[in-house]
Amino acid sequence: MNLVKLSFKNLVSKPLNALLSLLLLVLSVALVTFMLQLSEQVKGNLDKNIKPVDLVVGAKGSPLQLVLSSVLHIDAPTGNIKLIEAEKLKKSRLIKTAIPVSYGDNYKGVRILGTDSTYFAMYHANLKMGRFFSKSHEVVLGSTSAKKLKLKLGDTFLSSHGLADQSLQEHHGHPFVVVGVLESTGSVVDNLIVTNLESIWDVHGHAEEEHKHEDLEITSLLIQFRNPMAMVQLPRYINDKTNMQAALPSLEINRLVRLLGVGVQTIQLIAIAILLVSGLSIFISLLKAIRERRQELALLRTYGATSGQLLWLVLLEGLFLGLIGFIFGWLIGRIGLWVIAAYAQDSYGYSLSLGLPTTWEAILLVATLAITALASILASLSVFKLNVSKILSTEK
């Protein structure tokens, strides 16, 4: 028998007394864990996807929309740009790589992206099976798309017009054939069907005739800079001197994250408020427990326990409460994230993973224990004023 065991037994012998404090603690820890993980993962995901792309050049319109559509593939494009103009731009010595991308079709809601092989290199996407496309109407599937669409090598399909799975009218006469499947990269490539630019041009009415070079259009150009100077010069040049627009993904996404951040912060403030209330609740329930058990505490003094040891006893009980609350809250937060992740994967093709505990969660654990410890110490200070003689001679 020792203090740790005794405080635990005291806690579990009357579980209802601490139930409210525990529930509040679980709720707040679950909320914080969930929000921390969610915002961290979303931000991590966004960063990972936009990092390879320094600049997007596309049709004039909303720069955020351009980034969302061309880099993250979650919005409609702002329009198209002329291939000739894009190629002119490509010659700039400020540009290391420029990758043309083009849209127009989907298959069962999965976007078909026309580009060239440099796109794979940009996201470090390697083949799991098959090969890369070498001619029109050959496609390579991202790992998630392959699973979702249940397509194998050699399978063919007809695409639908538009970017979402809404249009009933299918394109005829241009079946796509699957020639390769990519390994999972954890980036947007996983959720795409990738083909060459010619395929996109073909299905949009240039099929029978010779492609006239000056008529060809692409959706946008993904650019990697050669040096930091490009970041200053290139966007200004494009926005001022051409009828295209340049958008910096990092800037636009930061703007978006800041907007989302207000919501995240609000929820976190609510969670912290609940955490403080749960600290208060622990304080009150321990104070009540001390009052109920004052005879037992007085008895321990006659056994040779010092007031300091009694303080430890109450403090440990509070810390147990904090620890149990944290563990359950953390588990519930994680399970919540796991449920949302499954949903996000289905609805947005957005993958969330349950990573290892982060530093933030360690800080949350320390904060939870600190609050419960503070509440317990404040509550247990009354053991120093325990009148042992009076309690043990007059009360039963």
Add this chain to the structure above:
Amino acid sequence: MIKTTKLQFSYTPDSEFHFPDISLAEGEHLLILGASGVGKTTLLHLLSGLLPVSSGNITIDATELPSLSRKQLDAFRGRKMGIIFQNDYFISSLSVSENLALRLYFPDKKKDIKRIRELAARLGILDQLDKKVTALSEGQRQRLSIAIALINKPKVIFADEPTASLDDENCEKVIELLKEEASLSKANLLIITHDQRVKTMFKNHLQL
């Protein structure tokens, strides 16, 4: 060994207790008698260091209690004293054997299962060891509080009405056990009582 000199205590300025001097050699027993309100329990709490004396001195086992700090007093009490209170108090979340083990924990003594079982057997609560204390009968509770007071082989045993709820047979058994335990460790035994059955079992009386 217990020695008190000119012991005084007051809860309020207008009520003051003056206690006769006590002087007991090692292993001596004393029965303290008196009507309610004369300060029997107060004397016991003074001797066990639960109450600070107003004036006078208490020496137990060559240690002057008034000179000890609160913490030293706690430790001294844990090591040298065994107290049986008028009302029995236990830790309700623990079993009988855990309550006994806890009494050994604070004076830094190891859990002594053999001692726990031996004492429980002699007090007739061996088959109750694994029960919650809340499941015990009145008599069993009293015997458990005696076992708790004896478990650390104290140098002084204080008992406040230890036989109040016991029948004749158990009353005699308990007093015999207290005497036996006291003599085994050459401890002083101080019993506060108004139980007529006990009076005849001790020759050394102090009337308050």
